[in-house]
Every structure is written in structure tokens, then in C-alpha cells.
Amino acid sequence: MTDDTQKVAEQQRQYWNSxxxxxxxxxxxxxxxxxxxxxxxxxxxxxxxxxxKILDVGCGAGTTTRILAAKVGAGGKVLGVDISTALMTAAKANADAGSLEFFEGDAGSVTVPLEDADLIISRFGVMFFADTAQAFAHMRKVLKPGGRLCFVCWGLLQDNPWFQMPLDVIADRLGPIESIKPRAPGPLAFAEIEYIKEFLDQAKFGNIEIKTRDIQLICRHGPSEIAGFLLEFGPGARVLATLDIDEDTRRLLTGDLVERVAAFEGEDGVQIPAKLHYVRAANA
Ligand SMILES: C[S@@+](CC[C@H](N)C(=O)[O-])C[C@H]1O[C@@H](n2cnc3c(N)ncnc32)[C@H](O)[C@@H]1O
Incomplete structure (x- = not known):
């Protein structure tokens, strides 16, 4: 790792442990x-x-890991790996199947206790590496020959109102904000399909297949809870953390966001459209 990559990796570790x-x-x-x-x-x-045998990367509190454990059954094994102590603690507390284990560390550089895996999978947990190609090359070593990689990640910002809305209301009220650096570690790092193909190719994955799909995010809450949520997570929250805003401004931003979110409210509650990339590749 270069000094720069080490610095970015450390920033990510701190971020997920904040x-x-x-x-x-x-x-x-x-x-x-x-x-x-x-x-x-x-x-x-x-x-x-x-x-x-499956490795669930950036597994967070282990929801997908538990779904996977149920699918592979007692004869299989699922290992969830994550860099966040808080999320790993929650994941371990909810682990109720023998085929399920968790390991704390940076999936792009640690040696995880799993060999000859059939599948590496991730729901939104692989876009945060300091050196993405190197991290995927490292993870590929866990797979058996012919083993699969399968993950879902967010598409372009403008196709994902979940991220675009908070950034828009912040910019409309407080003035221009720094645009998100393409490919920089973060939820939108893999928005460009060409980039995904590039780093998977560099990491020596074969049979790369990417499908972009329109999916609805089903929100259980009303517009005001969702607006509050959107200012606490993701790129909107990251921008706000760099600005010194007072409570009144936060209230105004929340109000603006409530209006935007309400536009997606229908008979079945709030459903926000999303464009996601579904990626498959093989350890060819
Ligand atoms: C957007 S969250 C997704 C969590 C989980 N997959 C889910 O869908 O609920 C991203 C996760 O990736 C983890 N993460 C970020 N960088 C990581 C790394 N280098 N190695 C392992 N996990 C990482 C974070 O701690 C966080 O839990």
C-alpha cells in the first residue's frame, strides 16, 4: 500500500467506526x-x-449473512467480514446458526478464515476500498477456481434520488457544494460501469456481467422521518458534517427535503426509485 492509499484506508476505518x-x-x-x-x-x-461456502463482504449487522446461512443450510458456511466494530458486535449478537461466522477487518487486505469459497457476495459493502483493484485481487484469493463474485452497488447519482435529493436541498439553500469525486470511496464509487469492468479486469476476474436494474426502495416511514434519515446517512450527511450549520438551518433543510420526499408518496406509502448495478464475475 502507498502512503496515500494507507491514509484513505485509515479514513474509511475511522468513518465506519465513528x-x-x-x-x-x-x-x-x-x-x-x-x-x-x-x-x-x-x-x-x-x-x-x-x-x-460464502464470504459476505462489508456485511454490516449481518442481515444478508443470515439470509445466506439459511440458504446454504447446515452443510454450508457463511463468513461475514466488516471493518466496523459496532456493526460486527450487532452481527455477532444476532448470529443464531452454526454455519454463520463473523470476522472484523478490512476485507481488502486481511486474511479471512475461509478458503476455497464458492461465492463472494456483497450488498453495498464493496465501494469503500482505498485501492479497489488491489482489494478485489486480494479477495479473489478466497475463491476456489471457478468461484463466483456477485454484488449490488448504486448507479449514477442523477438516477438515485435517495442521494440526489439531500444534496440538492443543501445546495439550493446553502449554495454550491463540492461535487462527489467520481470513483472515490463511498456509496457512489461504482456508478460508472466502465470503472467496474476496469478494476475487475485488473483484479483478474473473468466473465464479467453487469445488469443495471430499476428497483423501488420501500420506505416504512412518512416523508418527515425519511427526510431526517437522509440528513444522517450517505452523501448528504457527509456534506453536512463539513458545514457548521445551526439547528434552525437543519430544520429548514429537513422541511425542504420533506417536500421532495413527499413527491414519492403514493397509496402504498413512500417508494423511491433507484437504479442499481448488479455485478457478476468469476475467478476464471
Ligand atoms: C453501506 S454499508 C452496507 C452494510 C450491509 N452490507 C447492509 O447492506 O446492511 C457498508 C458496509 O461496508 C463496511 N466496510 C467499509 N469498508 C470496508 C472494508 N474495507 N472491509 C470490510 N467492510 C467494510 C462498513 O463498515 C459497512 O458496514
């Missing part, structure tokens, strides 16, 4: 509810079979 990790833990049920359709699509795309 109060952000605790916020994820306390909002996990809301997030899981929102992610049901996209998670089902991921599981289907990964074609999981009973008895398989």
Missing part, C-alpha cells in the same frame, strides 16, 4: 425493510446453492 456505525445499527430494521426488493434480486442473481 457514530456512523452506531447509526447504522440503530436504523438497521428501517434499512433492511427498504432494501427487501433489491436484496431478493441480489440473492436470485447469485444463484446460491445448499452446501456452498
Amino acid at each position: 457514530p456512523v456505525g452506531d447509526r447504522w445499527v440503530s436504523n438497521q430494521a428501517t434499512l433492511d425493510g427498504m432494501f427487501v426488493p433489491l436484496t431478493e434480486a441480489l440473492m436470485e442473481y447469485a444463484e446460491i446453492k445448499p452446501g456452498e
Whole structure:
């Protein structure tokens, strides 16, 4: 690792071990509810079979890890790896199947206790590496020959109102904000399909397949809770953390955001459209 990559890796470790990790833990049920359709699509795309050995990267509180454990059954094994102590603690507390284990560390550089895996999978947990190609090359070593990689990540910012809305209301009220650096570690790092192909190719994955899908995020809460949530997570929250705003300004921003979110409210509550990339590749 160069000094620069080491610095970015350390920033990411600190970020996921800051109060952000605790916020994820306390909002996990809301997030899981929102992610049901996209998670089902991921599981289907990964074609999981009973008895398989699976590494779940950036597994967070372990929701997908538990779904995977149920799918592989007692004859299989699933290891969830994550860099956040708070999320790993929550994941371990919820681990109730023998085929399920968790390991804390940077998936892009640590040696995880799993060999000859059939599948590496991730729901939004692989876009935060300091050196992405190197991290994927490192993770590939866990796979058996012919083993699969399958993950879901966010598409372009302008196709994902979940991220675009908070940035817009901040910019409209407080003036221009720094645009998100393309490919920089963060939820939108893999927005460009060409980039995904490039780093997977560099990491020596073969049979690369990317499908972009339109999925609805199903929100259990009303516009005001969602607006509050959007200012606590993701790029909007990251921008706000760099600005010294007072409570009145936060209230105004929340109000602006409530109006935007309300535009997506229908008979079945709030459903926000998202464009996601579903990626498959093989350790060819
Ligand atoms: C957006 S969250 C997704 C969590 C989980 N997959 C889910 O869908 O609920 C991203 C996760 O990736 C983890 N993460 C970030 N960088 C990581 C790294 N280098 N190695 C392992 N986990 C990492 C974070 O701690 C966080 O739990």
C-alpha cells in the first residue's frame, strides 16, 4: 500500500467506526425493510446453492449473512467480514446458526478464515476500498477456481434520488457544494460501469456481467422521518458534517427535503426509485 492509499484506508476505518456505525445499527430494521426488493434480486442473481461456502463482504449487522446461512443450510458456511466494530458486535449478537461466522477487518487486505469459497457476495459493502483493484485481487484469493463474485452497488447519482435529493436541498439553500469525486470511496464509487469492468479486469476476474436494474426502495416511514434519515446517512450527511450549520438551518433543510420526499408518496406509502448495478464475475 502507498502512503496515500494507507491514509484513505485509515479514513474509511475511522468513518465506519465513528457514530456512523452506531447509526447504522440503530436504523438497521428501517434499512433492511427498504432494501427487501433489491436484496431478493441480489440473492436470485447469485444463484446460491445448499452446501456452498460464502464470504459476505462489508456485511454490516449481518442481515444478508443470515439470509445466506439459511440458504446454504447446515452443510454450508457463511463468513461475514466488516471493518466496523459496532456493526460486527450487532452481527455477532444476532448470529443464531452454526454455519454463520463473523470476522472484523478490512476485507481488502486481511486474511479471512475461509478458503476455497464458492461465492463472494456483497450488498453495498464493496465501494469503500482505498485501492479497489488491489482489494478485489486480494479477495479473489478466497475463491476456489471457478468461484463466483456477485454484488449490488448504486448507479449514477442523477438516477438515485435517495442521494440526489439531500444534496440538492443543501445546495439550493446553502449554495454550491463540492461535487462527489467520481470513483472515490463511498456509496457512489461504482456508478460508472466502465470503472467496474476496469478494476475487475485488473483484479483478474473473468466473465464479467453487469445488469443495471430499476428497483423501488420501500420506505416504512412518512416523508418527515425519511427526510431526517437522509440528513444522517450517505452523501448528504457527509456534506453536512463539513458545514457548521445551526439547528434552525437543519430544520429548514429537513422541511425542504420533506417536500421532495413527499413527491414519492403514493397509496402504498413512500417508494423511491433507484437504479442499481448488479455485478457478476468469476475467478476464471
Ligand atoms: C453501506 S454499508 C452496507 C452494510 C450491509 N452490507 C447492509 O447492506 O446492511 C457498508 C458496509 O461496508 C463496511 N466496510 C467499509 N469498508 C470496508 C472494508 N474495507 N472491509 C470490510 N467492510 C467494510 C462498513 O463498515 C459497512 O458496514
